[in-house]
Each structure stands twice: as structure tokens, then as C-alpha cells.
Amino acid sequence: MASVDELVRAARTDVEVFARALVGEPLWPHQLEIARSGARIRCVCSGRQAGKSRTLALLALHECFRASGRRVLLLSAGEDAAKDLLSEISMLAGAAVLSPSVVDDTTTTLTLTNGSTIRSIPASEKQARGKSIDLLILDEAAYITDDVWRAARYTVLARPGSRVVMAS
Secondary structure (H helix, E strand, C coil), rough: CCCCHHHHHHHHHHHHHHHHHHCCCCCCCHHHHHHCCCCCEEECCCCCCCCCCHHHHHHHHHHHCCCCEEEEEECCCCCHHHHHHHHHHHHHHHCCCEEEEHHCCCCCEEEECCCCCCEEEEEEEEHHHCCCEEEEEEEEHHCCCHHHHHHHHHHHHHHCCCEEEEEE
8 A cells, every 4th residue: 555655746746646546536537638648738629518617627726736836827718717717626635635735725825835826817818917827727629719719828928837627
């Protein structure tokens, strides 16, 4: 049986271990394919109730868990969608193993003890500009305008190894 330290180490490098062992939410095969993709930009187009929000939430949370000082930006089509996605992340972070890691949880930001943050905003060109980020998630990407995407993409380009996930 693996020690807790070995499990945490494995969870930092493998999103599947993170989701299953630490969060208690195993990924389905199609979600795992998205999560493990090495592509810098990933586009997901799927029907309703296919697990998109859960996948995006786990990706954001894993990004922040795997290393200190990580920054994730969630852009959603509207304010309610932005709050809903961050609420999903907060619920997952509330899992028994991770809950002590959350130091700040508001309606727009979640901060972990390692200094990593997840910020969730409605699609707004002005709000999308800002600090460089490690992971940009566009939720309901089909409803996000080109102007907002152009503003947000520079936050990703500035960070080596950063990634983008677009889902709709």
C-alpha cells in the first residue's frame, strides 16, 4: 500500500490519481483523455451532462495543487456561469484531504495554502486582461466573443508551459 506522501506525489503529477484518490471523483475515460492531453490548446465540444464542468473544475484544481504559485483564470459566458464553476471547484476542494489547503474562498477567487489561485470571471475584455496565468479555461467558449479571447490569450502567452482549455 502506498504511503500518504507517495500518494500526494503521484497526485501532483497525474490528474487521474488526484481526481480519484484525493478528491474522490474519478474521471470517466473521455474526461481523462482531455485532462491528460499534452496539447497546449484543447477544445472540447460535447453535449449537455457529459461532465464538462466537472472536468474543467478538476483541471483547475489540479493545476493549483500540483505546484505552488500557479494561476488559473476561468472565463465563463456570464456571471452566473462563472460563479457556478467556481462553486463546483470549491465543492471539490472541500474534499476531506484538500479542505485544509483552502485559505480563501470567495465568489470570484479560491486560494490554496501554496499560494496558487483560481479566479473566475464573466467574459469581459477588461477583466480578462491582467497577470500572466498557467491555465486559461473558457467555459461555454462558443458564447465568448473574439475580443474577450484576444484579451485573454496574452495572459497565457506570457507564461511558458501555459495551457488553454475551451469547452462548449
